Amino acid sequence: MGTIEAEFEGAELGDERLDRRLVYIAQLVGANPGASFPTSTGNDANLEATYRFLNNERVTPAEILAPHVRQTMRRATQVELVVVAHDTTEFNFGRFEREDLGYVGRGKSFGFYGHFSLAIDFATQEPLGVIGVRTHERSGTKGRRGHKALQTTGDNESRRWLEGAIDADALLRPRNAPIHVMDREGDSYALMAELVQQGLRFVIRMAGQKRKTQEDGKTVGEALLGLVVLAEREVSITTRRLSLLPAYRKNFPERNARLAHLRITATQVTLLRPASSSRSPAKTLTLNVVHVYEPEPPVGEPAVEWRLWTTEPVDTPDQVFAVIDAYRCRWLIEEYNKSLKTGCAFEKRQLETKAGLLNALAVLAPIAWRLLLLRTLVRDDASTPATHVLTPVQLKCLAFALRQLQRPPLPRAPTVRDAMLGVAGLGGHIKNNGDPGWIVLGRGFEKLLTVEIGYIAATGDERCDQS
Numbered sequence: 001m002g003t004i005e006a007e008f009e010g011a012e013l014g015d016e017r018l019d020r021r022l023v024y025i026a027q028l029v030g031a032n033p034g035a036s037f038p039t040s041t042g043n044d045a046n047l048e049a050t051y052r053f054l055n056n057e058r059v060t061p062a063e064i065l066a067p068h069v070r071q072t073m074r075r076a077t078q079v080e081l082v083v084v085a086h087d088t089t090e091f092n093f094g095r096f097e098r099e100d101l102g103y104v105g106r107g108k109s110f111g112f113y114g115h116f117s118l119a120i121d122f123a124t125q126e127p128l129g130v131i132g133v134r135t136h137e138r139s140g141t142k143g144r145r146g147h148k149a150l151q152t153t154g155d156n157e158s159r160r161w162l163e164g165a166i167d168a169d170a171l172l173r174p175r176n177a178p179i180h181v182m183d184r185e186g187d188s189y190a191l192m193a194e195l196v197q198q199g200l201r202f203v204i205r206m207a208g209q210k211r212k213t214q215e216d217g218k219t220v221g222e223a224l225l226g227l228v229v230l231a232e233r234e235v236s237i238t239t240r241r242l243s244l245l246p247a248y249r250k251n252f253p254e255r256n257a258r259l260a261h262l263r264i265t266a267t268q269v270t271l272l273r274p275a276s277s278s279r280s281p282a283k284t285l286t287l288n289v290v291h292v293y294e295p296e297p298p299v300g301e302p303a304v305e306w307r308l309w310t311t312e313p314v315d316t317p318d319q320v321f322a323v324i325d326a327y328r329c330r331w332l333i334e335e336y337n338k339s340l341k342t343g344c345a346f347e348k349r350q351l352e353t354k355a356g357l358l359n360a361l362a363v364l365a366p367i368a369w370r371l372l373l374l375r376t377l378v379r380d381d382a383s384t385p386a387t388h389v390l391t392p393v394q395l396k397c398l399a400f401a402l403r404q405l406q407r408p409p410l411p412r413a414p415t416v417r418d419a420m421l422g423v424a425g426l427g428g429h430i431k432n433n434g435d436p437g438w439i440v441l442g443r444g445f446e447k448l449l450t451v452e453i454g455y456i457a458a459t460g461d462e463r464c465d466q467s
Helices: 016-031 037-041 044-054 061-076 147-152 159-172 189-197 317-328 331-343 354-378 392-404 416-426 438-459
Strands: 082-092 102-104 109-121 126-136 179-182 201-205 231-237 258-272 284-293 305-310
Touching (some): 016 044, 016 354, 016 438, 037 044, 044 354, 082 159, 109 354, 126 331, 159 179, 189 201, 189 284, 284 317, 305 317, 331 354, 331 438, 354 416, 354 438, 392 416, 392 438
Antiparallel strands (some): 082 109, 102 109, 109 126, 201 305, 231 258, 258 284
């Protein structure tokens, strides 16, 4: 794990001074990502330079993010299989109107929507980085549109799922043929037909079971009944509190943590083209379906159930487990959105124009990725050695810093989790308080890098270049 500045080096903003300024801003903000710009920049001169940079008409979000995308592509070449999770999140800046912002929520607040594509290592479920970002806003004047209009209009928001997948796939091939993962919002006949035509692999959660199939006019739900159980698995289910949004409560009911015993079936179905996708050239679409369900949930608890569309093979237990594990990677993009909003406090940024906010989002996107990586690593399997994420020099510096702060020492053979809890300790985390949060991990890691720089300056030991 190198410095956050490495995710911005090599930017091509058309001016070397702007390139240097971007790296410096990333260094300042990355050291305290949850703080406001006045706090993180440290003084009036740095604050003014930061605002000038973010509001500079010559600077674009794509140019800011380009070095991080290249680093993500580089990391992707080092793993065997990449999953790309896609998701859209809302950025709400309240009722204070800002230049060029649209409406979010119920149309009473100003903001925009961000659609992110996050590359993930399938084997370790570690985030590799952001591979694509798209933003859009709503004017609040469209009203309801029919199927034909939705399929032909250029501003159809659903296009972001297809375009994001195609763009990410093109960047990662030929070294990797990634599996694209989407939630229920990606369950569209036209989208899946286009992905199949483009030769893309995917796992998409099914939104409904009423689609008609070629199998004697059965619905998809009927086609899934009575299938032989192919595999079983026990999984730990986390606590989920009742959502404040009424629209979410049906799909995401409240539940308690438990160990769930799941059964898994799989089959292949051929869908008939629905009226809502009449412009799709594919009259039929053949896909595999994996059905995961909990036959006997505890009394009062909602049953776990997933129905997954996929292009992956589903003939053996190992194959269906691979499909399920690919979809389970999707939780990381939900955590990434939280990292942007909580760890990086993006919605609290006091920029007055959409252009400035989008540039700020591009600066914060790699910082949010690194916070997510740190938090993912702290939950890593206890058997993974700490050298998986830190160099010997960094471990030596971490052990020294913990002693100086009179924090619990590292074990003789530390694991990844030991090392990340140590890093969090540098940031002020107390072990008895559970897993550390976004901000304390980021603060601790920046302190570790500062200690490492001092060590190298004092000893001339530069072996950390191997990181």
